[in-house]
Amino acid sequence: MASIVAEHIGVHYLIPQAKSVSLLGSVKSLTMGGVIKRNHGRLGITALDNISLSLQDGDRLGLIGHNGAGKSTLLRVLAGILPPTSGRIRVEGRVSALMSIHLGLETFSTGRENIRGRARFMGLTEEEIDEKFDDIATFCELGNYLDLPIRAYSAGMRLRLAFSIATAFSPEILILDEWLSAGDEYFQKKARGRLTKLIDQTGIFAFASHNESLQQRMCNKGLVLRNGKIAFFGDVAEAHAFNKEAPA
């Protein structure tokens, strides 16, 4: 059983390169982005501020907020990529974070080598890879191209391969930063079905997006982030309503 419990999560960091930007010095908060503060004469950003939240099996969380509100940062904290600077978090269950699905692909290796390499990169065991290998090879429909180095692929073909690998393994917690799509119209339809099925099989799903209708369809909970703080947490439709009624 999957669960995520986060208590008073904060992500604060200094920007070493921006020591004396006097222009920003007087700005206490912006409508966009985390809160910029001065800390011992240096500029710091508070990307997340005192976030507490608890998710369990069946929760489909939609993250709502404008650019820089902290959606991706929160997803990265939940995925175990970014250790927060304050607070604590406990995540039970295998996490799959589909943020950079190209990561770990090697241009000089063949499609087949890359299926294995990228799956290892995602933390999967050899048995799991063996089990899913044919499924990936069939789904991407790259045929003989799988035996060529992927530098010979078009951008679309690469994306098809990356997508097929990323969505082959069913995690307990799925984290998605914007909807994934790949290929031409025909393949996009196929990809949509596969991703939807993956989400349905997942215990907890966290999804950041600017696409309201998609989020309403895929999620049952909504969390509105404003300058790194939780402005609203509840039903997804209410969250969107809140987001429109109370603009930052």
Place this chain on the structure above:
Amino acid sequence: MTHSPSTSADIAPPRAKSTTYYFDASSSRFDYAVDDLKSAFSNLKLIGSLVRTGFLARYHGTLLGGFWITVTTAMTVSGLALLYGQIFGASMTEYFPYVAVGIVVWGLISTMINDGASVFLVSSGFFTQSPIAKSLFVVRAIGVAAIGMCFKLIVVAVVIYAVGLRPSLTDLGVALLGLALIYWTGFWFALGLGTLGARFRDVGQLTAAFLTFAFFVTPVFWQASRLGEYQFIVQYNPLAHFLNTVRGPLLGLPGVAESFLWATCSSLAITVAGALMFGIFARRLCYWS
């Protein structure tokens, strides 16, 4: 499990289970680094493919592949040995293997130091975008250096054989032990220096500058015996001792035991310093790089 903001009981440190991630910003300092190291070494197949692709990426599409390293090493060694052999008036059968082992082992040490300083900067794209162990990229750097070393050792083997040296199995074993000590030290050094280098960008430049200096004050291609009253340069230079743990046994040079003592002590200090550095700051790496 309740759905309301959790109580402390909900978030107690987890029982040992690989699918559980727990992080407490106020106390998980060393645990975070230890988990990172454990995770890095838990998947040998992943290490294998990362090292392989990391190495192959450099030589892909070339005719000789990794043997270009052999060629480059052979050129450097021959050039140095022929020229400085004349200048120093040394006997070729002694000087050629001396330079060969010196250059090859020095190459390993300097590669590990140089790559170590930037290891987290060049790999930050990976660990800031996916939940993967940071120390894995140190393992990768050391692994790539180790494969390169195999291609360089070909030169050493050929030169040693050609001049008629036949080191005993014991000598070979001791030299391998020295090499293992260098890899071990290199790993912890890269882990610590890489962490420092991620925070302070000057570290990489400083390291490169220092290595140039160190190359000349370490008896890589000149013999320590020629120093006269400046012997202390070699005596108190840990790099010279690391070098001698491999070259000494292979060529029958003196002071191998003393060098092992020096190298082991230096190694211990570096291990502790590297572990502390990474242990304290591993969780800041995502913010720095």
